[in-house]
Amino acid sequence: MTELFIRLIRRPQGLVGVALLALIAIACLFGPALAPYAPEKIDFLGRFRAPGWQNWLGADQFGRDILSRLMVGARSTVPMALVATLAGSAAGAIIGVGSAYLGGRIDEAIMRTNDAVMAIPGLLMALLLVSTLGNGAGNAVVAIAVAYAPGMARVTRSVALNIRNQDYVKAAIARGESAVWIIFREMLPNVMAPIVIESTIRVSFAVMLFATLSFLGVGAQPPASEWGLMVADARQYMYQAPWGLIAPSAAIALTAIAFNLLGDGLRDALNPKDER
Amino acid sequence: MTPALAIKDYTLDYSTAAGPVRVLHDISLEIAPGEVLGLVGESGSGKSSLAWALMRHLPDNAREIAGSLHLGDTDLQRLSPRELTNIRGRQLGMVFQDPSTALNPTLTIGRQVTETLIQHRGLSQREANALAIDLLGHVELRDPAAIMRRYPHEISGGEKQRVIIATAFGCRPDVILFDEPTTALDVITGARILKLFARLREETGVAALYISHDLALVTRVADRVAVLKRGRLVEQAPAADIFRAPQHADTQALVQAVPRPERRLVHDKSSDDVLLAASDIEVHYGRAKLFGHAPPPATRRVALDVRAGEILGLVGESGSGKSSMARALTGLARFSGKVRFDNRVITGARDMNAAYRRDVQIIFQHPDASLNPRQKVGEILSRPLKLYGGSTAEIPRLLEQVRLPDSYAGRWPHQLSGGEKQRVAIARAFAARPKLVICDEITAPLDVSVQAQIIELLLALRAATGTAFLFITHDLNLIRQIAHRIAVMRQGEMVDLLPIEDFDTDHVHPYTSELMAASPVPIG
Numbered sequence: 001m002t003e004l005f006i007r008l009i010r011r012p013q014g015l016v017g018v019a020l021l022a023l024i025a026i027a028c029l030f031g032p033a034l035a036p037y038a039p040e041k042i043d044f045l046g047r048f049r050a051p052g053w054q055n056w057l058g059a060d061q062f063g064r065d066i067l068s069r070l071m072v073g074a075r076s077t078v079p080m081a082l083v084a085t086l087a088g089s090a091a092g093a094i095i096g097v098g099s100a101y102l103g104g105r106i107d108e109a110i111m112r113t114n115d116a117v118m119a120i121p122g123l124l125m126a127l128l129l130v131s132t133l134g135n136g137a138g139n140a141v142v143a144i145a146v147a148y149a150p151g152m153a154r155v156t157r158s159v160a161l162n163i164r165n166q167d168y169v170k171a172a173i174a175r176g177e178s179a180v181w182i183i184f185r186e187m188l189p190n191v192m193a194p195i196v197i198e199s200t201i202r203v204s205f206a207v208m209l210f211a212t213l214s215f216l217g218v219g220a221q222p223p224a225s226e227w228g229l230m231v232a233d234a235r236q237y238m239y240q241a242p243w244g245l246i247a248p249s250a251a252i253a254l255t256a257i258a259f260n261l262l263g264d265g266l267r268d269a270l271n272p273k274d275e276r
Numbered sequence: 277m278t279p280a281l282a283i284k285d286y287t288l289d290y291s292t293a294a295g296p297v298r299v300l301h302d303i304s305l306e307i308a309p310g311e312v313l314g315l316v317g318e319s320g321s322g323k324s325s326l327a328w329a330l331m332r333h334l335p336d337n338a339r340e341i342a343g344s345l346h347l348g349d350t351d352l353q354r355l356s357p358r359e360l361t362n363i364r365g366r367q368l369g370m371v372f373q374d375p376s377t378a379l380n381p382t383l384t385i386g387r388q389v390t391e392t393l394i395q396h397r398g399l400s401q402r403e404a405n406a407l408a409i410d411l412l413g414h415v416e417l418r419d420p421a422a423i424m425r426r427y428p429h430e431i432s433g434g435e436k437q438r439v440i441i442a443t444a445f446g447c448r449p450d451v452i453l454f455d456e457p458t459t460a461l462d463v464i465t466g467a468r469i470l471k472l473f474a475r476l477r478e479e480t481g482v483a484a485l486y487i488s489h490d491l492a493l494v495t496r497v498a499d500r501v502a503v504l505k506r507g508r509l510v511e512q513a514p515a516a517d518i519f520r521a522p523q524h525a526d527t528q529a530l531v532q533a534v535p536r537p538e539r540r541l542v543h544d545k546s547s548d549d550v551l552l553a554a555s556d557i558e559v560h561y562g563r564a565k566l567f568g569h570a571p572p573p574a575t576r577r578v579a580l581d582v583r584a585g586e587i588l589g590l591v592g593e594s595g596s597g598k599s600s601m602a603r604a605l606t607g608l609a610r611f612s613g614k615v616r617f618d619n620r621v622i623t624g625a626r627d628m629n630a631a632y633r634r635d636v637q638i639i640f641q642h643p644d645a646s647l648n649p650r651q652k653v654g655e656i657l658s659r660p661l662k663l664y665g666g667s668t669a670e671i672p673r674l675l676e677q678v679r680l681p682d683s684y685a686g687r688w689p690h691q692l693s694g695g696e697k698q699r700v701a702i703a704r705a706f707a708a709r710p711k712l713v714i715c716d717e718i719t720a721p722l723d724v725s726v727q728a729q730i731i732e733l734l735l736a737l738r739a740a741t742g743t744a745f746l747f748i749t750h751d752l753n754l755i756r757q758i759a760h761r762i763a764v765m766r767q768g769e770m771v772d773l774l775p776i777e778d779f780d781t782d783h784v785h786p787y788t789s790e791l792m793a794a795s796p797v798p799i800g
Contacts, residue, residue: 167646171704174606175663176633189650 007269014265020258027074035068039225048241058243060234066247073225073248078255080137081206084144089199091145092152097187099153100160101169101179111157118150126209130218137226140219144206155198159191166190193270201263204256211252227252278348279306280483281330281451286343288325288334296339299325300507303343307451310481314498314515316491316530318723319694322507323487327455330485331370332360348450366396369444369452374460375436379428385412386424389443396447411442415472434465438472445476454486458493462593463750467794470497489723492534492753492796495519503527533728537756537797541735546586546760551744552605552636552712553581556613559600574600575768577613582712587738587745589759591752591791597768598748602716605746606638618711634664637705641717643697647689653700654685660707670707677740678703678733695726699733706737714746719754731758752795764788 008014027034036056043063051058057066099110117125122144129143130136163169164187172186211228213219220226222233227248234244288300299322307313317323328334330345332352345352347368355363364370372378379388389411390404399407405424412420415438428436437457444452454473458466474497477484488494494501495515502512503526511524522528558573575597582588592598603609607625615622617632640646647656657675658668672682678699689697698718705713715734719727735758738745749755755762762779764772764787771785778784784792 167640167642168648170608171638171640171646172659174608174633174638175660175708176628176630177659177663185651186648190648 004269008265011265011268013261014269017258017261017263017265020254021262024074024078024255024258027071028078031071031074035065035071037065037068039069039072040064040223041068048237048244050241051243057247058241060230060241060244061237066230066244069225069230070227070247070251073227073230074251076137076220076224077207077210077227077252080141081144081203081210081255084141084210085148085199085203085206087141087145088148089152089195089202092149092154093156093188093191093195094183095149096153096156097160097183097191100157100164101183101187103164107157111154114150114153118154122147122205123209123212126213127216127218130213135218135221137220137224140210140213143213144209147209148202148206152195152198152202156191156195159194160187163187163190197263197267197270200259200266204259204263207252207255207259279346280309280311280348281305281307281485282344282346283326283330284344284346286326286329286345287341288322288329289339289341290335291337291339298341298507300329303504303507303509305502305509305512307483307485309450309483311500312477312484312486312498314494314501315485315487315504316489316494316501317504318489318530318725320506321504323504324455326504327370327453327485327487330453331364331368362396365392365444365447365449367450369447369449371437371440371444371452371454371457373456375433375440376428376460378440379436381428383427384424385426385428385431385439389424389439389446392443393446407446408442411446412439415439415442415445415476417442432465433461434469437461437465437469441469441472441476445480445482448480449482451483451485454484454488456488459488459490463752464593464790464794467796473497490796491518491530491724496796503530529725533724535724535728535751535754535757537753539757541731541757542587542760546583546744549584550581551584551617553579553616554601554605554613555579555616557601557604557611557615558613559597559604559609559611561600561609573612573768574609575604575765578765578768578770580763580770580773582744582746583760584711585738585742585744586760587747587758589755589762590746590748590765591750591755591762592765593750593791595767596765598765599716600768601765602638602714602746602748605714606636607633630664634660634708635711636714637708637710637712638714638716639698639701639705639718641720643694643701643721644689646701647697649689651689652685653687653689653692656689656700657685657704657707660704664708666707674703674707677706677737694722695730698722698726698730702730702733702737706741706743709741710743712744712746714748716748717750719749719751727754752791753797764791 009018041064043059046055046059046063047061049055049059049063055065055067057070059065095110095114099107125147126140126143129146130139133139133142169182169186172182210219211231214226214228215232217232220229222229230248231245234241238245283303283305286300286303287298289296289298303326305313315323315326330352332355340353347363350363386405386408389408390401393399393404393407394401408424409420412423417423417435417438423431423435458469461469486494486497495518498515500512501515501518503510503524505526511522511527513523518527519531522531557575557578559575560570560573562571578597578601590598590601600609604611605615607628611624618635622628622632654671657671661668661670671685675682675684680696680699692700719730722730734745737743747755747759756776756779759776761773761775763770764785766787772788774784
């Protein structure tokens with residue numbers, strides 16, 4: 001594990017990714033304590049104040065400090081995206097490995113259903129689910145997880161098909177092991193590497209999808225300082241106070257980039273054979 | 277006279293994260309024009325590194341510490357990339373181990389042969405075509421003009437190796453390097469390739485360096501044999517002498533480990549009680565599609581019986597259906613027919629109950645693939661104990677049974693050598709206290725000396741437990757040392773099933789005698 005981490009931070013992508021994620025993690029953990037102002041503290045004298053010594057990233061239409069809102073909002077944005085991705089990946093991985101193990105007609109049935117779900121665009125799927133389940137951050141998480149599972153299932157199945165033909169799986173079948181044991185103990189640990197890489201890259205999409213849902217008004221609800229919601233709120237005052245739009249957008253982009261870099265770095269680090 | 281190829285005091289290191297690793301120590305070899313030098317060594321002895329050094333195709337982390345490499349008068353180490361291109365193929369040819377990866381799958385055979393000829397002999401396209409047809413005919417390929425139009429996947433492995441040999445000889449090089457050219461082929465095809473090589477060599481008088489792990493084979497091909505052990509040259513002797521009078525202790529050990537059919541390792545008789553009787557076994561892969569029939573079965577109505585405590589050998593070339601039999605008997609492949617075991621009739625994988633699964637164990641060919649890389653040895657061995665009853669306290673005993681220390685229970689499979697991994701796989705099979713163990717080519721990927729140890733271990737386990745073995749192999753010399761009876765399969769059919777005493781006599785199937793003729797028995 002430590003060896004993997006050393007290999008990861010030895011590459012520039014890995015190092016930058018890890019450093020950015022450390023910053024984001026600090027914001028998530030200690031954001032409210034470190035923030036210079038309370039996120040909902042309204043200051044009518046300071047409406048649309050430009051970035052300066054009082055408000056480092058400026059203030060919004062109610063005079064709320066944007067930096068403080070960003071730092072507090074990290075907690076309701078990044079962990080949500082992580083949870084959604086984890087749930088979606090776990091479900092997808094189990095479906096994929098199970099489908100590859102069972103094979104034949106069952107595999108065919110599972111994968112065709114999977115294709116049908118995949119044919120619906122992720123955002124549309126998420127919107128559909130949220131509008132059925134009702135608005136709110138929790139439901140948005142469920143929606144994103146469901147939208148993610150089929151893609152993950154496809155990736156996992158292709159890897160698991162190779163593993164299925166390995167002799168240790170055959171040995172387990174010949175021994176008379178149960179399907180649950182073979183799927184969870186023999187096959188899943190060996191498909192983890194591609195799953196981990198795929199999901200770190202997907203976290204960044206989840207951050208954006210989550211922000212999009214909030215922007216459209218079906219995710220987090222005001223006055224929460226979720227980043228997508230902050231963008232949506234600042235949209236009307238784009239010409240008067242562009243910083244209100246730019247700061248949360250940049251935060252979203254940075255988070256997405258950080259997870260992407262981590263994913264790239266992990267892909268190289270988990271593949272030591274490529275080392276030249 | 278200048279030697280065709282001279283290696284002098286050559287020392288090579290690989291620099292790794294853990295510091296430099298020396299792979300070749302002060303190697304000095306000379307090959308006279310027209311001479312064939314056999315280079316024998318086990319895996320990791322550095323024989324392939326030497327071949328790559330001669331081809332000037334070393335990996336980036338290789339460091340040449342000392343010594344020189346000369347091809348005739350040319351110093352190979354001082355050549356520029358452009359000069360190298362002229363030397364490779366033109367003066368120094370190479371034939372690789374695996375013919376299926378040595379040809380480009382997207383180009384026709386004709387393109388690949390003529391391209392080499394045009395490049396190295398400066399021929400026009402038309403001349404090259406005519407010469408290529410001539411060359412391919414010369415390596416006994418039927419209808420060379422048709423072969424020229426085919427892609428590599430449309431011809432067999434033996435034919436591919438012939439194409440590569442034809443190309444290598446076609447450029448009229450001074451020296452050809454052969455890197456295990458028959459290892460990836462089955463016995464009979466390999467024997468034919470060797471015969472072809474002997475003929476071409478006589479005609480062209482080319483010098484060759486023949487690299488192989490198979491001492492018996494090398495003594496038949498080469499004039500002189502050099503033995504490499506962990507990067508050091510331990511002995512050089514004429515081919516006929518190396519078996520008769522090996523000088524160095526390492527060579528003696530290597531000679532000892534080569535299986536010889538006349539040296540029997542099993543002396544007892546098996547009982548007459550039938551343990552497992554299979555009849556009319558047909559193994560099916562794939563099902564009928566909506567349009568189109570199911571592929572034909574891999575075996576055709578095969579019948580065999582295994583007696584209690586006996587070693588039954590099952591031999592045949594690749595694709596003969598011998599592994600399919602192993603898969604059928606362990607419920608890994610769909611089959612029709614009947615298996616009678618312990619007074620129970622089994623007609624499919626569903627009928628195999630826990631008792632059958634416990635009594636019939638399988639050991640696979642590749643120990644790397646048969647041990648789960650994410651489980652420690654202890655966990656791997658604990659599974660059969662949990663499934664079939666037994667306590668995990670037995671793990672040290674299981675490891676001791678296969679002569680591995682207790683501490684190995686805490687290791688990962690990738691921390692073990694190939695032979696050690698195979699021992700773990702054997703321990704896993706014996707953890708169930710089986711009545712029959714199916715060994716599917718279990719010694720094929722191992723070195724001869726390791727193979728000898730594994731065979732000795734299996735025989736010791738048999739003496740201790742009275743387990744019967746179904747031993748699947750393509751190595752006829754090996755199986756004649758240990759089996760009570762031998763079954764021979766060809767193209768899914770059983771052609772022979774004979775007790776070992778009758779195996780030398782005249783009434784074997786013609787195919788069996790062909791197989792015996794193709795297995796190189798060491799000279800001397």
